[in-house]
Amino acid sequence: MSACTPKSLASSGQKPIQEMCHPLGAEEAVLTPSPDVRNITSSIGEKDQILPNGTPVETSSPSSSSSLLNRLQLDDDLDGETRDLFVTVDDPKKHVSTMETYITYRVVTKTTRVEFDLPEYTVRRRYQDFDWLRTKLEDSQPTHLIPPLPEKFVMKGVVDRFSEEFVETRRKALDKFLKRVADHPVLSFNEHLNSFLSAKDLNKRQGLALLSKMGESVKYVTGGYKLRGRPVEFSAMGDYLDMFTQKLGTIDRIAQRIIKEQSEYQVELREYGPVYTTWALSEAELQGPLEGVASCMANCSSALDELTQDMSEDFLPVLREYVLYIESMKIVLKKRDNIQAEYEAKLEAAAFRKEEKASCTQVPTDVEKCHDRVECCNADLKSDWDRWQNNKRQDFRQLLTGMADHNIQYYEKCLAAWESVIPLLRDKQPQETETEED
Amino acid sequence: MMADSGPKEVAVIGNTELTSAELDNNIKNTMVEIEKGTSLLRKLEISVAEAEKRTGKNTVNMQEIYTVYLIETRPVDALTEGITPDSLWRRYSEFELLRNYLLVTYPFVVVAPLPEKRAEIVWHKLSADNMDPDFVERRRVGLENFLHRVASHPVLCNDNIFNIFLTEDKDWKEMVYETGFQAKADSRLKAVNAAFRVKNPDGRFTELKHYSDELQTVLSQLLRVRARVADRLYGVYKVHGNYGRVFSEWSAIEKEMGDGLQSAGHHMDAYAASVDDILEEEEHYADQLKEYLFYTDALRAVCRKHELTQFELEMVALDLACKKQQKEELVTGTVRTFSLKGMTSKLFGQETAEQREAKLQVLEQQLKEGEEAVKEKNTESDEFVKTAWVDIERFKDQKDRDLKEALISYAVMQISMCKKGIQVWTNAKECFNKM
Numbered sequence: 001m002s003a004c005t006p007k008s009l010a011s012s013g014q015k016p017i018q019e020m021c022h023p024l025g026a027e028e029a030v031l032t033p034s035p036d037v038r039n040i041t042s043s044i045g046e047k048d049q050i051l052p053n054g055t056p057v058e059t060s061s062p063s064s065s066s067s068l069l070n071r072l073q074l075d076d077d078l079d080g081e082t083r084d085l086f087v088t089v090d091d092p093k094k095h096v097s098t099m100e101t102y103i104t105y106r107v108v109t110k111t112t113r114v115e116f117d118l119p120e121y122t123v124r125r126r127y128q129d130f131d132w133l134r135t136k137l138e139d140s141q142p143t144h145l146i147p148p149l150p151e152k153f154v155m156k157g158v159v160d161r162f163s164e165e166f167v168e169t170r171r172k173a174l175d176k177f178l179k180r181v182a183d184h185p186v187l188s189f190n191e192h193l194n195s196f197l198s199a200k201d202l203n204k205r206q207g208l209a210l211l212s213k214m215g216e217s218v219k220y221v222t223g224g225y226k227l228r229g230r231p232v233e234f235s236a237m238g239d240y241l242d243m244f245t246q247k248l249g250t251i252d253r254i255a256q257r258i259i260k261e262q263s264e265y266q267v268e269l270r271e272y273g274p275v276y277t278t279w280a281l282s283e284a285e286l287q288g289p290l291e292g293v294a295s296c297m298a299n300c301s302s303a304l305d306e307l308t309q310d311m312s313e314d315f316l317p318v319l320r321e322y323v324l325y326i327e328s329m330k331i332v333l334k335k336r337d338n339i340q341a342e343y344e345a346k347l348e349a350a351a352f353r354k355e356e357k358a359s360c361t362q363v364p365t366d367v368e369k370c371h372d373r374v375e376c377c378n379a380d381l382k383s384d385w386d387r388w389q390n391n392k393r394q395d396f397r398q399l400l401t402g403m404a405d406h407n408i409q410y411y412e413k414c415l416a417a418w419e420s421v422i423p424l425l426r427d428k429q430p431q432e433t434e435t436e437e438d
Numbered sequence: 439m440m441a442d443s444g445p446k447e448v449a450v451i452g453n454t455e456l457t458s459a460e461l462d463n464n465i466k467n468t469m470v471e472i473e474k475g476t477s478l479l480r481k482l483e484i485s486v487a488e489a490e491k492r493t494g495k496n497t498v499n500m501q502e503i504y505t506v507y508l509i510e511t512r513p514v515d516a517l518t519e520g521i522t523p524d525s526l527w528r529r530y531s532e533f534e535l536l537r538n539y540l541l542v543t544y545p546f547v548v549v550a551p552l553p554e555k556r557a558e559i560v561w562h563k564l565s566a567d568n569m570d571p572d573f574v575e576r577r578r579v580g581l582e583n584f585l586h587r588v589a590s591h592p593v594l595c596n597d598n599i600f601n602i603f604l605t606e607d608k609d610w611k612e613m614v615y616e617t618g619f620q621a622k623a624d625s626r627l628k629a630v631n632a633a634f635r636v637k638n639p640d641g642r643f644t645e646l647k648h649y650s651d652e653l654q655t656v657l658s659q660l661l662r663v664r665a666r667v668a669d670r671l672y673g674v675y676k677v678h679g680n681y682g683r684v685f686s687e688w689s690a691i692e693k694e695m696g697d698g699l700q701s702a703g704h705h706m707d708a709y710a711a712s713v714d715d716i717l718e719e720e721e722h723y724a725d726q727l728k729e730y731l732f733y734t735d736a737l738r739a740v741c742r743k744h745e746l747t748q749f750e751l752e753m754v755a756l757d758l759a760c761k762k763q764q765k766e767e768l769v770t771g772t773v774r775t776f777s778l779k780g781m782t783s784k785l786f787g788q789e790t791a792e793q794r795e796a797k798l799q800v801l802e803q804q805l806k807e808g809e810e811a812v813k814e815k816n817t818e819s820d821e822f823v824k825t826a827w828v829d830i831e832r833f834k835d836q837k838d839r840d841l842k843e844a845l846i847s848y849a850v851m852q853i854s855m856c857k858k859g860i861q862v863w864t865n866a867k868e869c870f871n872k873m
Contacts, residue, residue: 397873
């Protein structure tokens with residue numbers, strides 16, 4: 001095992017990179033989680049990279065298409081057949097202390113991975129902890145797409161941070177976040193994730209090192225380099241993300257409009273039913289039927305209420321969270337662009353120097369490093385992109401079928417109500433004569 | 439004689455004047471006809487087949503556009519199946535004239551209402567324009583319904599004016615006016631006056647008046663709220679059409695998800711479009727309710743007639759009582775109550791025996807006439823109450839039947855709407871699953 005660092009990119013599967021300290025991950029070794037967690041630096045730095053399903057990764061040169069293909073194929077496995085890490089976020093609880101009030105969530109882990117000492121863990125974490133984890137992941141895996149967290153800040157006056165709906169929406173988003181991380185072939189092996197899932201108390205030392213780390217991250221986002229030629233596939237990704245964001249925005253607006261229209265419809269319905277009850281009071285023969293109709297409408301009204309609520313709670317938050325996911329993806333694309341730009345700049349500088357010093361025949365090592373970084377980044381991005389696309393497809397399939405289900409349930413409830421009223425209406429009619437009808 | 443009755447009370451009403459004997463007969467026939475079901479409708483097929491626009495000069499000699507309706511009639515007979523029906527054109531105002539005639543001539547009948555003259559209480563998508571083809575069509579249906587109601591009424595179906603209305607357009611208007619029904623119409627003022635001052639109206643009529651007021655209030659409210667509900671429902675469905683468009687746009691940037699999204703979008707479009715038919719059908723339900731809303735006017739008219747008749751009876755009876763008292767005073771020479779006569783006799787001395795005798799004779803005559811009047815009014819009132827109540831019971835049964843049917847078909851409509859909704863969303867779900 002390389003003495004350097006456990007932080008090298010597990011996804012690369014290339015020997016040279018593996019033994020190299022990752023430029024962005026170098027200082028990670030200093031910050032370790034709390035003492036009662038054993039050293040779990042074992043797997044990641046190993047020469048023979050083992051991927052989740054136990055197959056060793058081909059450790060040939062970065063440009064080897066077969067290794068890339070291998071990685072992509074193995075990463076495709078989303079059915080959970082070979083999944084060995086299961087996480088759940090549930091059971092939100094309110095904690096009141098002298099200083100503050102906050103919510104914690106129970107995080108349950110079940111795993112057969114050797115990186116974990118026990119097969120099961122149950123810990124309590126608050127939003128801050130998730131935020132810490134995400135930052136750690138971003139810093140240690142800068143070329144990977146880290147799933148987004150639900151919004152951190154909420155306007156205290158506008159939203160009740162402790163209301164059931166808000167807490168539940170947040171819980172679902174946190175659960176989703178953790179599951180996405182756990183399903184990621186690289187991120188799931190991150191030591192910080194391990195601590196997060198297993199440590200009793202998270203020691204989140206936010207030292208200077210971290211700040212400088214963030215500085216590096218920021219550098220890669222803003223970048224000082226100009227990009228020459230972005231490969232077409234990455235441009236296409238960027239374009240797609242822009243258009244997709246637009247569509248999601250439109251869908252969000254439509255969904256909100258529908259909820260509004262349904263609420264207004266609901267208001268009128270709630271006035272409509274009682275009029276039949278009032279009418280029933282002046283009638284004799286018609287009293288029963290009219291009251292039946294009135295109660296039927298009350299049932300339809302409450303069914304509509306449920307539909308509106310379900311859409312507000314299940315549909316809209318998930319849709320909005322996807323916008324955050326897209327933003328994360330865009331940032332990763334930007335980082336990639338900057339890494340490529342840096343490489344191009346260095347290459348150009350080296351070529352220039354080469355002209356001047358004709359003796360230099362070797363390509364300088366730092367340029368090579370940059371080149372490898374670029375290749376590595378591109379590969380990671382592509383595999384993450386494919387995963388992201390797959391997740392997106394599944395997520396939206398689930399979201400939209402959920403919407404269809406809610407609507408179907410609404411209509412089924414109304415149907416049942418009206419069908420039950422028919423025999424009541426038909427009752428006591430001695431003969432079905434064809435009277436004058438309009 | 440009553441102070442406020444005039445010679446118009448005894449006007450002849452053409453050839454449709456009903457003596458009390460004929461009235462009795464009619465009632466007997468009514469019962470028979472209800473049992474045998476031999477109303478006009480059984481013998482004659484009546485329909486308001488078409489509507490057309492005409493232009494012409496109106497009463498103030500100005501150009502106007504109006505709509506005419508084609509009335510077709512054909513005897514119900516297996517042999518006449520293929521024969522073209524008799525037909526004539528009538529405009530709305532002629533229907534109104536016919537109805538007014540019937541109201542005045544048969545005040546004890548709850549006469550079916552006409553459809554709206556102007557579109558009121560409509561939800562916003564429906565035009566309130568009288569010339570709008572949908573409005574004209576609904577009116578056509580309403581007019582046909584009116585004719586059916588009259589033709590199936592045991593008393594009204596025999597009316598000559600009505601029968602001619604259906605079959606001959608020449609000079610029908612003149613004929614109606616000749617009946618002099620307009621003169622027979624009770625003035626509104628008289629009716630209001632009677633309503634206030636009547637002492638002992640039949641309790642059932644008071645109750646009926648109360649009921650018709652309640653029914654009018656509740657049906658108006660129901661129709662108003664229903665229109666608002668329809669408006670809102672329209673909004674909900676139509677916004678879903680936006681999903682259709684955005685899914686289509688989205689599918690263009692997707693690879694595997696594209697087909698599923700595209701077809702789901704089509705289902706959303708279909709869903710949005712389906713609301714037009716749903717609400718059109720519901721309009722039919724609204725029209726059924728409206729008919730009974732307008733029927734409340736007819737109910738109140740019958741109650742008013744009763745109050746008037748009763749009031750007239752009370753007035754005549756009061757007058758008789760007055761005269762009796764006068765006679766008594768004259769005979770016994772005592773003055774019970776203050777009277778001008780008493781005063782003047784005190785002031786100017788008693789009358790002579792001849793004078794008194796003359797007065798007595800006049801009084802006797804007046805008493806006799808008065809008693810006749812009371813007897814007549816009594817009979818009139820009793821007859822009215824009897825015949826009116828028969829028709830009111832008929833109306834009540836009709837109302838219960840019709841409204842129950844209306845509620846049933848409304849429920850059926852709702853069920854169909856729910857089933858369609860389930861269908862569309864199930865289809866959409868299938869498409870989503872294929873994404």
